[in-house]
Amino acid sequence: MSTQAADDGTPLDASVTSVASDPPASIGGWAVRSADPDYRAAVLDLLGALAYGELSAFERLAEDAKFAPGLVDKAMLARMASNEYQHYQLLHDRLVEVGADPTGVMTPFVEPLEAFHRLTAPADWLEGLVKAYVGDAIATDFYREVAARLDDDTRDLVLRVSGDTGHAQFAVDRIRQAIEDDPRVGGRLALWGRRLMGEALSQSQRVVAQRDALSNLLVGGAEVQGFDLVEVGKMFNRITEAHTRRMAALGLAS
Amino acid sequence: MSTQAADDGTPLDASVTSVASDPPASIGGWAVRSADPDYRAAVLDLLGALAYGELSAFERLAEDAKFAPGLVDKAMLARMASNEYQHYQLLHDRLVEVGADPTGVMTPFVEPLEAFHRLTAPADWLEGLVKAYVGDAIATDFYREVAARLDDDTRDLVLRVSGDTGHAQFAVDRIRQAIEDDPRVGGRLALWGRRLMGEALSQSQRVVAQRDALSNLLVGGAEVQGFDLVEVGKMFNRITEAHTRRMAALGLAS
Numbered sequence: 482m483s484t485q486a487a488d489d490g491t492p493l494d495a496s497v498t499s500v501a502s503d504p505p506a507s508i509g510g511w512a513v514r515s516a517d518p519d520y521r522a523a524v525l526d527l528l529g530a531l532a533y534g535e536l537s538a539f540e541r542l543a544e545d546a547k548f549a550p551g552l553v554d555k556a557m558l559a560r561m562a563s564n565e566y567q568h569y570q571l572l573h574d575r576l577v578e579v580g581a582d583p584t585g586v587m588t589p590f591v592e593p594l595e596a597f598h599r600l601t602a603p604a605d606w607l608e609g610l611v612k613a614y615v616g617d618a619i620a621t622d623f624y625r626e627v628a629a630r631l632d633d634d635t636r637d638l639v640l641r642v643s644g645d646t647g648h649a650q651f652a653v654d655r656i657r658q659a660i661e662d663d664p665r666v667g668g669r670l671a672l673w674g675r676r677l678m679g680e681a682l683s684q685s686q687r688v689v690a691q692r693d694a695l696s697n698l699l700v701g702g703a704e705v706q707g708f709d710l711v712e713v714g715k716m717f718n719r720i721t722e723a724h725t726r727r728m729a730a731l732g733l734a735s
Numbered sequence: 736m737s738t739q740a741a742d743d744g745t746p747l748d749a750s751v752t753s754v755a756s757d758p759p760a761s762i763g764g765w766a767v768r769s770a771d772p773d774y775r776a777a778v779l780d781l782l783g784a785l786a787y788g789e790l791s792a793f794e795r796l797a798e799d800a801k802f803a804p805g806l807v808d809k810a811m812l813a814r815m816a817s818n819e820y821q822h823y824q825l826l827h828d829r830l831v832e833v834g835a836d837p838t839g840v841m842t843p844f845v846e847p848l849e850a851f852h853r854l855t856a857p858a859d860w861l862e863g864l865v866k867a868y869v870g871d872a873i874a875t876d877f878y879r880e881v882a883a884r885l886d887d888d889t890r891d892l893v894l895r896v897s898g899d900t901g902h903a904q905f906a907v908d909r910i911r912q913a914i915e916d917d918p919r920v921g922g923r924l925a926l927w928g929r930r931l932m933g934e935a936l937s938q939s940q941r942v943v944a945q946r947d948a949l950s951n952l953l954v955g956g957a958e959v960q961g962f963d964l965v966e967v968g969k970m971f972n973r974i975t976e977a978h979t980r981r982m983a984a985l986g987l988a989s
Contacts, residue, residue, distance in 0.1 A: 536806070539813050543797030552790070552838045552845070556823065559793050563820035566813050573810065584806045591806070 511634040515579070523698035524635050525579075527627060528572055529586030530688065530695070531642065534620065535569035536587075537594045538562075545609035554606070557651055561613060568642040575638055589692065597684040601677055607659050607666065608673050614652035615677050618727055622720045623685075630698055653731065660732055671733040678724050682717055689713050765888035769833070777952035778889050779833075781881060782826055783840030784942065784949070785896065788874065789823035790841075791848045792816075799863035808860070811905055815867060822896040829892055843946065851938040855931055861913050861920065862927050868906035869931050872981055876974045877939075884952055907985065914986055925987040932978050936971055943967055 508514065515521045542562035549555035576583045603609035624643035628636045660667040689696045696713060728734070762768065769775045796816035803809035830837045857863035878897035882890045914921040943950045950967060982988070 533806075536810060536813060539817075540797065540800060540809075543794065543800075543816065546794060546797075552787075552841055555794075556790060556827065559790060559820045559823065562797065563793075563817040566817035569810065569813065587806055 507633055508630075509632055511579070511632045514632040519694060519697070520632075523694040524631070525576070525581050525586045526589075526692050526695040527631075527639075527698060528576055528581075528635070529583075529588075530590045531624070531639070532569055532572035532576065532583060533587040533590045533594055535565045535572060535642065537598060538565040538616070538620075539569065541598055542613060545603060545606070545613065548603070548606040548609050550606060554655070558609075558613075571638065571642055590688065593684045593688050597680055600680045607656065607670060610652045610655055611670050611673055612677055614649060614656070615674055615724065615727070616681070617649065619678070619681055619720060619724060622723050626716050626719070627698070656731055667732055670731075671728065674724075674728045674731075674733055678721060682721070685717065761887055762884075763886055765833070765886045768886040773948060773951070774886075777948040778885070779830070779835050779840045780843075780946050780949040781885075781893075781952060782830055782835075782889070783837075783842075784844045785878070785893070786823055786826035786830065786837060787841040787844045787848055789819045789826060789896065791852060792870070792874075793819040793823065795852055796867060799857060799860070799867065802857070802860040802863050804860060808909075812863075812867075825892065825896055844942065847938045847942050851934055854934045861910065861924060864906045864909055865924050865927055866931055868903060868910070869928055869978065869981070870935070871903065873932070873935055873974060873978060876977050880970050880973070881952070910985055921986055924985075925982065928978075928982045928985075928987055932975060936975070939971065 511524075515524070539562045542558050542565060546555050546558035546562065549558055573583045576586060601612060603612050621643045624639050628639050628643075631639060656670065660670070765778075769778070793816045796812050796819060800809050800812035800816065803812055827837045830840060855866060857866050875897045878893050882893045882897075885893060910924065914924070
C-alpha cells in the first residue's frame with residue numbers, strides 16, 4: 482500500500498489526511514469469508530474496537546463541549562459527538578445482524594480506550610480541539626489501512642463510519658486562529674499533539690499484543706499465519722508519518 | 736384545552752404523559768402570522784428557548800452516560816443525547832431560515848437552563864434516569880401546551896422535536912426494576928422527582944417574568960394584550976398534575 486505524500490505548500494483540508502489512497506482489490510463478501518472462524522473472529526474484534534471507539538469518542542466530545550467559548554462552538558462539538566454516536570449505531574446494528582453480542586465484542590477494548598482518554602484529558606478548549614482533530618485523523622488512517630484487508634461488506638461499513646464527521650476543517654480553522662492570536666500557543670499544542678500520538682501508539686500496541694485475531698488481520702489478512710510485529714510496526718509508522726504531516730500543516734512541529 | 740386523565744390501572748407508557756390531546760385549530764401559517772412583529776418576537780423567543788433546551792439536554796444526557804452501569808445503558812443515554820442534538824439542529828436551521836441569529840435568540844435562556852441543571856445535578860445513575868424521564872416529559876407537556884397557540888409551520892416543527900426520543904419506556908423499566916430490587920430507593924427518588932419539578936417551575940417562572948413576548952404567547956396567542964399571570968399559573972398547574980400522575984404510575988409519591 483502506498484502512502485500519500487502531502488505537499489507542504491497546499492492548504493490543509495480533511496482530504497490531505499489519508500495515508501492510503503489505492504482502491505483495494507476485493508477479497509469477496511462477508512457471506513463467503515466469514516465461513517473461516519479466524520476471519521470472523523478478527524472482524525468481530527475490529528467492529529467491537531471501532532464501536533467502542535465511537536461510543537467513547539461521543540463521550541469525550543460531549544465532555545469537551547463544556548469548554549466551548551460560545552454557543553456556536555458548543556453546538557459544533559455536540560454535532561461531532563452526535564455523528565460519532567450515529568457511527569456507533571451502524572456498527573452496533575451490524576454486530577447484531579451477524580449474530581454477535583455487541584457488549585461482548587466491545588468489552589476487551591473498553592480498558593485500553595479509557596486508559597487513552599484518562600491519560601489525554603484535555604486541559605482546555607484548544608487541547609480538546611487538537612485531540613478531536615488528531616484523534617479523528619488517526620482513527621480514519623487506521624480504518625483505511627484496515628479496510629484494504631476486509632471483505633466487501635465489512636469494508637463498505639468501515640469506510641462509511643470513517644467518513645469525515647465534518648469537523649476537521651472547523652478544528653483546523655480554530656487552532657490556526659489561536660496560534661495566530663498568540664504564537665506561544667503553538668509550542669504548547671505541538672507538545673500536546675506529540676503526547677496524543679504517543680499515548681495512541683502505546684494503547685494500540687497493547688491491543689495488538691492482546692488480540693491475536695485482530696493482529697493477524699492487520700498484518701495482511703487472516704490467511705497470514707503467525708503474528709508479524711514488523712508489519713504492524715510499519716503500519717504504525719505510516720500512521721505516525723501522516724500525523725507528522727498534519728501537525729506540520731497546522732504549524733505545529735511534532 | 737382538556738387534560739388527559741391517566742388511569743392508574745393501565746401500564747405506564749410514553750403516551751400516557753401528555754397533558755393536551757385535542758388537535759388545535761389552525762391560526763394560519765408563518766408567512767401570514769409573522770407579519771405581526773410581536774408574534775414573530777414571541778416565536779423566536781420560543782424557538783430560542785427550545786433550541787438551547789435541546790443543546791443543554793444533549794450535554795446533560797451525555798454527562799449522565801458516565802454513570803451508566805454498563806455498555807448497553809451507556810449507549811442508550813448516548814442515543815438519547817444524540818436525538819436531542821438532532822432536535823437542536825432542526826430548531827437551529829429553522830431560526831436561520833427565518834432570518835434570526837440562533838446564538839442571539841438562545842442567549843437569554845442559557846442562564847435559567849444552566850441554573851436548573853446546576854441545582855439538579857444527579858448524584859447517581861438512577862437520579863440521572865429520573866431526571867431524563869421527568870425532564871423530557873415536562874418539556875413535551877410544555878411543547879404541546881404551546882403548540883396549540885402557534886402558526887401551522889411553527890407548530891409542525893415544535894411537535895416534531897417533542898416526539899418521543901425513545902427513552903421514556905427505557906427509563907421507566909430501569910427505575911421500576913431498581914425500586915423492586917430495593918424499595919427504599921423509591922422514597923429517595925420520590926423526593927428527587929419533587930425537587931426536579933420544583934426547580935423546573937422556579938426557573939420557568941423566572942423566564943415568564945422576564946420574557947413578555949413569550950409569556951403573551953403562552954397565555955393565549957400574541958393578540959392577547961397584557962400579561963396574565965393567572966393563565967400562566969393554570970398552564971403550570973396542568974403540567975404539574977401530569978407530572979404527579981407520572982410519578983404515581985412509577986410508584987413514586989410526589
